[in-house]
Amino acid sequence: MSAILIIEQILNGLQFGVMLFLMAAGLTLIFGVMGLINLAHGSLYMVGAFAAAAVAGWTGSFLLGLAAALAAAALAGAIIEMVVIRRLYSAAHLDQVLATFALILIFSEGTRWVFGSFPLFLDIPEALSGPVTLPGGIQYPLYRLALIAIGLAVAVGLWALIERTRIGIQIRAGENDREMIGALGVDISKLYTLVFALGAGLAGLSGALVGAIQSVQVGMGEPVLILAFVVIVIGGIGSIRGAFVGALLVGLTDTLGGVFLPELFAVFMETSAAQKSGSALASMSIYILMGLVLIWRPTGLFGARI
Amino acid sequence: MRIEERFVNATVLVGLLGVPLWALMIEEPFTITLATRAVILALAAVGLNVILGVGGLVSFGHAIFFGIGGYAMGILAFHAQTYSELDLGLFSTSGTNSMPVIWLVAMGFSAFSAFLIGLLTLRTSGVYFIMITLAFGQMFYYFAISWPSYGGEDGLSIYVRNDFPGLNTLVPFQFFALCFVILCVVLFIYARLQASPFGLALNSARQSRARAETVGLDPMRIRLLAFVISGAITGLAGALFADLNRFVSPTMFSWQLSGELIVLIIIGGVGRLMGPVIGACLFVALEHFLGGFTEFWHVFLGLILLAIVLFARGGVIGLLTGKEGAHV
Numbered sequence: 001m002s003a004i005l006i007i008e009q010i011l012n013g014l015q016f017g018v019m020l021f022l023m024a025a026g027l028t029l030i031f032g033v034m035g036l037i038n039l040a041h042g043s044l045y046m047v048g049a050f051a052a053a054a055v056a057g058w059t060g061s062f063l064l065g066l067a068a069a070l071a072a073a074a075l076a077g078a079i080i081e082m083v084v085i086r087r088l089y090s091a092a093h094l095d096q097v098l099a100t101f102a103l104i105l106i107f108s109e110g111t112r113w114v115f116g117s118f119p120l121f122l123d124i125p126e127a128l129s130g131p132v133t134l135p136g137g138i139q140y141p142l143y144r145l146a147l148i149a150i151g152l153a154v155a156v157g158l159w160a161l162i163e164r165t166r167i168g169i170q171i172r173a174g175e176n177d178r179e180m181i182g183a184l185g186v187d188i189s190k191l192y193t194l195v196f197a198l199g200a201g202l203a204g205l206s207g208a209l210v211g212a213i214q215s216v217q218v219g220m221g222e223p224v225l226i227l228a229f230v231v232i233v234i235g236g237i238g239s240i241r242g243a244f245v246g247a248l249l250v251g252l253t254d255t256l257g258g259v260f261l262p263e264l265f266a267v268f269m270e271t272s273a274a275q276k277s278g279s280a281l282a283s284m285s286i287y288i289l290m291g292l293v294l295i296w297r298p299t300g301l302f303g304a305r306i
Numbered sequence: 307m308r309i310e311e312r313f314v315n316a317t318v319l320v321g322l323l324g325v326p327l328w329a330l331m332i333e334e335p336f337t338i339t340l341a342t343r344a345v346i347l348a349l350a351a352v353g354l355n356v357i358l359g360v361g362g363l364v365s366f367g368h369a370i371f372f373g374i375g376g377y378a379m380g381i382l383a384f385h386a387q388t389y390s391e392l393d394l395g396l397f398s399t400s401g402t403n404s405m406p407v408i409w410l411v412a413m414g415f416s417a418f419s420a421f422l423i424g425l426l427t428l429r430t431s432g433v434y435f436i437m438i439t440l441a442f443g444q445m446f447y448y449f450a451i452s453w454p455s456y457g458g459e460d461g462l463s464i465y466v467r468n469d470f471p472g473l474n475t476l477v478p479f480q481f482f483a484l485c486f487v488i489l490c491v492v493l494f495i496y497a498r499l500q501a502s503p504f505g506l507a508l509n510s511a512r513q514s515r516a517r518a519e520t521v522g523l524d525p526m527r528i529r530l531l532a533f534v535i536s537g538a539i540t541g542l543a544g545a546l547f548a549d550l551n552r553f554v555s556p557t558m559f560s561w562q563l564s565g566e567l568i569v570l571i572i573i574g575g576v577g578r579l580m581g582p583v584i585g586a587c588l589f590v591a592l593e594h595f596l597g598g599f600t601e602f603w604h605v606f607l608g609l610i611l612l613a614i615v616l617f618a619r620g621g622v623i624g625l626l627t628g629k630e631g632a633h634v
Contacts, residue, residue, distance in 0.1 A: 102608040299434070
């Protein structure tokens with residue numbers, strides 16, 4: 001096991017983590033401000049990926065595809081917020097779960113209807129394809145490095161938006177006391193639509209970015225959605241900082257666990273048995289991480305104390 | 307129009323028995339299989355209804371117990387089928403084809419894992435509980451996929467349905483009758499449980515945790531017991547479901563299945579005795595008829611669900627009896 005392999009895997013984990021952050025940030029923002037649990041967030045991820053694949057296919061431009069992903073997901077988010085989600089803010093969590101579960105069914109089957117069951121492919125843009133040589137002689141795909149950079153840039157941008165702008169003040173105020181900011185003259189329903197569209201846009205963006213290294217297909221959103229849940233449970237629901245830390249923890253645990261647990265087991269087991277139990281344990285590692293965090297802090301690392 | 311809930315309940319049970327009887331007369335075995343599917347899904351949802359309807363905790367991971375029940379059947383029957391030993395360290399067994407034994411094992415393992423999962427997840431409630439149960443469900447799903455000994459992603463096929471003393475379970479109607487009787491027994495237990503001091507305590511912990519604690523109840527212990535009972539019932543349903551299909555695969559652990567179990571309860575009516583049964587019958591009927599009409603029937607299922615959430619709180623029973631269901 002060489003240092004190069006370890007660094008490569010750490011970079012892979014970071015890349016996975018920042019993409020999870022894009023998903024988890026929207027989820028946790030929507031929960032923090034509106035108190036809504038949105039299962040359909042994975043569908044918005046899928047909408048972004050399909051929009052990017054379709055537009056990039058027509059125009060040949062990856063950048064146009066990304067713009068389309070952001071726009072399509074944000075638009076879809078704004079529409080479902082105004083048509084369905086708006087009626088659920090005061091409803092019980094069970095109703096929210098059911099309605100957004102229904103939205104998943106509609107989005108998934110609707111997409112299958114339009115695009116068919118076969119996966120689409122989104123090519124990595126020419127300028128970002130191929131490996132780069134990092135200091136220390138490590139060859140690493142440029143596109144994945146770009147993903148890490150984009151993810152970090154979005155994290156910084158989100159922090160600036162929430163901490164440094166007027167809208168950010170309204171969002172934070174909305175988390176604390178929604179009646180009060182309504183009384184102060186902020187149009188709450190517009191603010192809610194905006195926050196929902198923002199979260200949706202982030203999900204769509206990550207769907208498009210990840211879609212270029214995996215295939216774009218129906219049902220791609222839900223595994224990511226559930227990982228994003230794990231992230232915000234670990235980080236604490238409603239906390240963007242928690243989502244960031246949680247996303248990196250989950251990304252690194254999952255990636256490093258998948259590579260190193262089988263090797264670790266091979267130290268004291270025969271190879272085939274180590275491969276079996278190592279990979280089985282690795283598939284469970286992030287959930288074990290979540291369990292440990294829950295035992296330690298039931299409301300997550302950065303969650304409000306009860 | 308208001309109809310007595312008791313009358314609705316009786317009609318449903320009679321209908322559920324009547325349809326396969328009718329199918330038996332006109333020799334339509336496929337309809338009997340559909341009815342069996344409805345009965346087994348209803349049983350799984352009755353289990354979920356204990357913790358969701360009475361306890362007010364939205365478990366989005368009940369496919370865990372459904373899957374454990376399924377794999378209990380799959381693994382035991384696999385060893386009996388291949389005449390191989392199942393080595394458990396302390397003792398080894400050569401599997402079994404006997405349904406009662408399989409059911410006991412399925413319920414035992416489901417109850418035990420419900421106990422462990424409950425210890426962790428019941429420390430939380432509300433949205434946290436929903437997300438964490440969902441995540442644990444995913445953990446079992448990926449474990450089932452990555453564990454190659456019992457088929458991994460491909461699942462396990464069992465060639466002959468397991469035995470029940472005195473019955474030929476391969477005859478569709480006999481297997482249906484067996485499942486139907488089990489459903490009735492479990493419904494009876496559910497009704498007794500709901501009216502028992504334990505059920506009332508569980509209900510009060512849902513309505514107001516603080517008040518329940520003030521009168522000396524321990525919500526954690528009550529909920530844990532409810533979760534274990536709930537898991538055991540769903541596990542039993544899983545074993546029957548595996549026997550119906552003579553096949554188990556990791557999809558029995560999938561989050562979609564957990565979601566569908568919740569859907570069944572909501573269609574029928576949350577916390578109602580027969581809510582899950584009505585939900586399961588409607589679900590299987592929709593799946594069959596809409597599924598025959600269009601490949602994309604899930605779109606319509608989604609629209610129906612949205613309509614129920616937005617306009618018909620209380621589900622079908624709520625509509626018929628004019629009462630909203632328990633508030634979760």
